[in-house]
Amino acid sequence: MTTSDSGDPGPSEPRQAGLVPVGPGSVEPAPPTGPGAPPAASRGLRGPRLVLVVAGAAVASLVAGLLAGRFVISPAQAAANAAPPEAGAITAPVEMRTISNDVVLRADTAYADAVDVRIEAAEISGPAVVTGQVPEVGAQLDPASVLLEVAGRPVIVLPGDLPVYRTLRAGTSGPDVLQLKAALTSLGIDAGDATDVYDAATAAGVEALYAKAGYPSPDPGEEAQAVLKGARESVRSAQSAIRDAETALAAAGRGAGDVEKIEADNAVRAAERQLAQARAEQAAHDAWAAQPADAGGPGPEAAPPADVAGAEDALTLARAQRAALDRPADTSAERAQLDAARRSLTDAQEELAEATTGALTALPASEVVYVAGLPRRVDAVHVGRGELVTGPVAAVSGAALRLEARVATSSAALLTVGAEGEFTLPDGTTARAAVVSVGEAKRPAGGGDGGGDGGGDGTVAGTQATAATAVTAATGARPGPAAPPSCWSPGT
Template sequence: MRWLRGGDDAPALRGRTAVVVLAVVAVVSLLLGLLLSRLVVSPAQAAAAQRPPAAGPVTVPVEERVVASTVVLRADVAYEDPVSLSLETGDLGRPAVVTGRVPEVGAQVEAGAVLLEVTGRPVLALPGELPTYRTLRAGVSGPDVQQLRAALAALGISAGDPSDADYDATVAAGVRALYDRAGYPAPEPGDELTAAVEGAQDALTAAEEGLAGAQRALDAARRGPATDAERVRLDGDVAVAQAARDYAGTQCALPLETRDPAADCTPPTLARLDADVAAARAARSALEAAPDTRAEAADVAAARTAVERATADLREAQAATLTPFPASEAVFVAELPRRVDAVGVARGQTVGAGFVTVSGATVTVTAGASEEDAALMPVGTRGTVDLDGEPLGVTVTAVEDPAADAPQAAPGGAEGEGATGGDAGTSDAAPTDERRVVLTFDAVTPEQELALQGTNVRVVVPVSSTGSEVLAVPLAALSAGPDGGSRVEVLGDDEARHLVPVTTGLAAEGYVEIAASDEPLAAGDLVVVGTAGTDDGQDDGQDDGQDEGDASDDATTEEASS
């Protein structure tokens, strides 16, 4: 700290500091000078920079790549076959108020599923073409019963012969199984019908009791009024009468001296004894004769008829109580499953016409294509659709001719009639080669379906490809030779240029496949695509353009021929 106090070393220290400062200033000045010398351009340098570069070829390397030809289409995305659903509520007997199970847009409606809940009851979606127009119950017959049988069978529920048009116990059992699967109790037949069954059952019981009583009366009449004691008495009368006659006959046959003095052998007495025997036997035989039971038999027949009538009434009443299928609890839709596109009702509202709009559950992509492009895309051809940078796979499912579906003008019409707008539905427009290409997505999520619906998308369909990497050059590298063949100009290691005839393959996306060449070519070899730095570069460009066009035509021809 001596220099602070003005010691002897202070002058020397100040001298060293001045030297350091001067050195720093010198270095900074040198650097600034070098920088400025770089930025300052002399007239000679400016003139040299403006001169054109030396003439030379523009080259690109031969590549190994997959060459693929694609067809690009604009297509509309939509769900096929929209259907507006309505509910038959005429038999409901009260306002058709929605109480729950309102579907959401985008939900899928499956066969047998609950589409809506109205007044606490389900509305079931079933497959079928015929709309619901009446409640199906016992005694009903028609094609709607056959449709119900077929719908139940499609769900794996036994419902009898689908061709049987009568609503019977088999169909009713199937309906109960359907409601059980849906998680709702089956419809009840109603209190009046239940009471009718109970009354018919009581009537049958009374008729059966009447028949039993009539049968007992008939059995008693057939046995007659005689008792066992009476039979014994009559048998005794016959025995006594016969014994008296036998004794008289025996005594009267004896000599007078030996016969019983009391024996009366006079003819009247013997005749009376014979009459007594006959009377006793007649009385006994009368006891065994069949009684007259015609009245009792008639009572039994009448009672049996009453039982049969009561049985038929009971069967009819029971048939009327078969589980019905209310019209207000079913909607038939062709080709389930479907997708909910729009919902026109909310909980607490009354169901009206078109309460739900459904469409096909499959998203379809429809595009227009020329006849030539359509020929390159047969059914089964795969492609991609870009959705926010994510490629989605699609497959061609149909190629249609719209002109084939258009109505034709009536034959024999006056010339020029179509041009003035004849009858509606006729058309004499010029034929078009446009085709309708229908594609379906391979797999999409519900979120993607919502994002795609109603949009216009770009569809890329690869129609041909080399499949693997091949040697390829830009189309600009091709030129036409004197013989009409294709050739490329190769730049050698010694900067020498020479033409090599080649055979081209598939051309697509600005590149063409080199299928064969007169001398070996390899990836990395340089081929000339133009010339730079010449005053006649415009002419060279035109020539190159012509060569490129010729090469493109040649490549297309090669592709078509392959």
């Protein structure tokens, strides 16, 4: 065997690697040597030593956990073990707010109560030609507004349910008169008392209605005007006759004046003188006639006897006339004449009253149309300027917008009549609405698409809520049927 100076075996010296003698007759694998061999300390933890170290660490961890669990307490356990605080008042801020539950619906929109408007053209004297005031679609008809102008005369819109069926004149009565008076009163026009009689006050109210519409009131007609003129002349003549009769009666009631009495006294004295003269002449005549003819008695030239009887009659008349002047005046004739004149005046005044009534302003059936639920919106116009009126002239609907929506039964319980909500207009603004009815939704007879939970009886499960609103000025414009609101949200 060859060795080096260092005492290490040389490369030519043979050796057995990896075996180390450990005792008699046994060998142990030798630890690896050379580059990459583990440190000596690591080599010492293998085997039973490693097991002991791991077991010791586990026991130490267990003991540490037990000690930590005994002395460390969680906040929740500490709160549970803590004593309760002393009793006291519990306070919270008070809030004032409305508790609401909003129901959002998709609604169909339409204007309520669409109707056709007809006018009574039978009483128009000539052709019923439309001469102007043709409304535009979308226009609003208010009380006392003019719907059309036919034959130069207006057709005035008034509120009412009863259609026109006759011309109203002074003296007529009935439910249509009551409707007219109610319409005039709603416009602030005095229509007279609350009876169903068309009187002078009602006629004055009709004149005010035409003035409000901007048209002259209807002409009473030439015949009525002629009758009225004649009645007025009769009244004036009767009044003049009464004045003459009253003058005569007053003169007769005053009696004779001093001049008349003096004249009567003079007449009595003159009659007395004439009677005395007649008696003297008669006495002279009688004395002459009693003489014999040979003594110069009466002959052919003798004077006739005096008219004593005539003088006596004249004196009697003069005395009677004088006595009459002292008695109260007899005015029976003058009073009878006055009574007759007064009766004539009464008759003339009655005729004048009738003539005046006949000449009062009437309301022609062709110049008025009653529409319920004003104001209304014009949906369609069936006539134009220059055309004849032969049927309905326009179609109108309620100016109030109606919203109809379907809602689930569970949500319907939140809706009550009178509940208010709001809906959005196409321009983004909102308007208010109020629920007017809530009821079971129905679909048209014959079925439908069978959507929802509906059965074969035509009833659709759910509830239909109907709301109506009058579009206010705050919206800027009323939405039309072509531009419905996007949604409606009533709050409860």
